[in-house]
Amino acid sequence: MQWETVIGLEVHLQLATRSKIFSGSATTFGAEPNTQASAVDLAMPGMLPVLNAKAVRYAVMFGLGIGAEIGHRSVFDRKNYFYPDLPKGYQISQFEAPIVGRGVFEIQLEDGSARNIGITRAHLEEDAGKSLHEDFHGQTGIDLNRAGTPLLEIVSEPDLRNAAEAVAYLKALHSLVTYLGISDGNMAEGSMRCDINISLRPMGSETLGTRAEIKNVNSFRFVEKAIRHEIERQSEILEDGGRIVQETRLYDADLDETRPMRSKEVANDYRYFPEPDLLPVVIDDAYIAAIRAELPELPTQKRHRFIEQYGLGSYDANVLADSRELADYFEAVVSACGDAKIAANWVQVELLGQLNRGELALGDCPVSAPALGGLIARILDNSISGKIAKQVFEAMWQGEGSADEIIEARGLKQVSDSGALEAMVDQVIAANAGQVEQYLAADEDRRKKLVGFFVGQVMKLSKGQANPQMVNQLLAKKLV
């Protein structure tokens, strides 16, 4: 039978606030255990939560970024369960009245097409601490630095149909939240964690199959692998006439498999009820309007603008608009050199190539956007050829100076002096009498091929610095 895969994702996004969602403790990653845990985070008796206004602002920014309805009166609830890394014995979350309602989100697929994915809701909640099972001789250590870190849980509709779409969704989400500056989106540090709900149904069927939930997958690659593995597992069971058990599974990256965590049947009754220590969050239209007015241009808008304004193809626009930093860099190069197409090419091929080879982030790039623009300007004004430009770029990368300084210091400026070129052309013609004879004997078509030989010789003689256009003109004049 043909099966259709149905995937919905729940993404836990760590918001980039300086302090926690309900306390003044810092949220910096990687500090010594329990050095960023206050009396509130430790749930000491009598301690009370105070809502971080920045977290609310970030959630609203996200909501506006996906065109969602913002909850004018959202309510925090207690989600009750016992676990040592959950100090209060409940997590403060939002259940019935989330801060962000339904929205829609455009994702870009590999083939350049776009799809709209529904967002069911997004709500604010606090993260739990960490249980450390190693190094404690059969006991468990608790690190509460992460307890109380603000999370935005973003729940998608079951609109995704395969692993590639799921990854595209996550990449688009990553792009959006980093554009908004509401999260660093760092999956390796757990700033973006993903639960995958996945089920299969016969192709054409409208009803959803029984789902499995794969918890806490923390890289794009693992999401892809976990989904592929899970599709295989479920389809094998269904093909054999079996039934899928609704359960929570864990993806084991080392073994590349998913395995059951706990059955939903025995899952906790979380006894949600409104958190009496916090007032409902009331958000008025003026607050929303003020945030809307300050929103930056978002990835989708930027992508469309790049296509229209610069005449880029949709692939190029996707790559360049992927991060705000890269898009800003690209536009700075354009404004320094004046040619968007060459700028797009240089940023994607040379710049990203160098960054990838050096495993560098754009922030660590040794060549600034105006500097790269300055280099491209020398190509455009025929000071150097594209080939020489790559040498210059390499030298710029090594910190040898600006394009002009390097061209000057290394004497790479293209020779466009007609006297000097003429002398070189004459020298080549004189030294290659046989080839000149062949050329003169040949017909038009063949001459076009043979002229390349002479151009090559002149370039060689000039160490690549001869202006190729002028060389061609001179040869055409002389070879008669």
Next chain:
Amino acid sequence: MHDKSVAQLVAGLRDKQFSSVELSRCFLDRIARLDSAYNSFITVDESAALAGAAAADQRIAAGDAATLTGIPIAHKDIFCTSGMRTSCGSRMLDNFVPPYNATLIEHFNRDGAVILGKTNMDEFAMGSSNESSYYGPVCNPWDTALVPGGSSGGSAAAVAAMLAPAATGTDTGGSIRQPAALCGITGIKPTYGRVSRLGMVAFASSLDQAGPMARSAEDCALLLNTMAGHDPLDSTSSELPTEDYCAHLNDSLQGLRIGLPREYFGEGLDAQTASCIDSALRELEAQGATLVEVSLPHSQLSIPAYYVIAPAEASTNLSRFDGVRYGHRCANPVDLHDLYTRTREEGFGNEVKRRILVGTYALSAGYYDAYYKKAQQVRRLIKQDFIDCFEQVDVIAGPTTPGPAFALGAKSDDPLAMYLEDIYTLAVNLAGLPGMSVPAGLVGGKPVGLQLIGRHFGEARLLNVAHRFQQATDWHLRRPATGEVA
């Protein structure tokens, strides 16, 4: 010194009739001498108290004194005191020494008041007789065979026995007013949100409110001036500015409309208590107030609503006591489940366990709508009853309790009978209103209290009515015999 009011002690310190060290020493001695009969204190740190008193004396000498500088205050052991054990009447916190002060304690420290000690209470403030304390019951100074009421029974008994000039308490369903009534003292539960809850061990977050317990309305006003105010660290504390609660104590009662809810004077009210309340109301009438019969039609639903909402909130507020970070931990747990179950089994007493079970049940999937949600709907109706009433009257009056103090042990095996003790006080918490209890007479030598209920943030008016009443009567000046040699 021990029989003086806070107002008199303030004047005495100011006029250098005695020092704060002398004053504090007087009460510390009384506690040491007399409290074995009442068990009203859990923790007394003499040297800390005397150090606080010495600091206060310096402040007074430097001319830098606030009103309460040098006044010894007993605090209910529910308020976290930095460096001093805060047990909440529970084995669970028997070893708990907070590294921080409750905001309320900070306020008293700011004004230079002396922490005399920490008073006994029902475990986690759950109880109406002070019999659920891990530290044993408190005895009523009027008759040590009687309960003092609860949960702030230690504070009430300490003030009544003149072991402290004034004390703090908390009131979730009547825990200031009921023991104040049963011990013949004055206590006020302010409007929900008037006094910060930060650092006060939570019982039921949407109902808990701290307030003063003292010998007179004037003394309560003096303490409330220090206690009240917005706390940015308590999101439910009100931003409404506070007022000088002493400023209107002497205002005339001429034209005051007092509502008498017929539901508070019906079946279940002890006849002699009713007659004390009636006399008290006549006195107010004589001062120019008008008595108006009113109705709070949903009154009878306050017990079921309260006993769903309060345990529901308590069941999750008490989840943090898990043996992981502080407080009691069972010996040698074999695994996590064992750690949780034995720690909580050993750490909590029966009444606390009962309420955790009730609350957990009320919030469970499949029961939430029938219990918790329904109770919240009832709560809104009860609040609306009061709002409607306050369109006709300025304050509401009635008995604080159905009768005077009962014998220790009389109701401790009958939770439902115990819960009925709070029949007149619960609705005030559900509605978030201020309420107070004022001594209104003796029934067979046992005090009974007149309850006054005000509009939201109408504390000043309540204190005014109570003060005028106390200017004309002497019930608040009556003292139990404390068994001392004269």
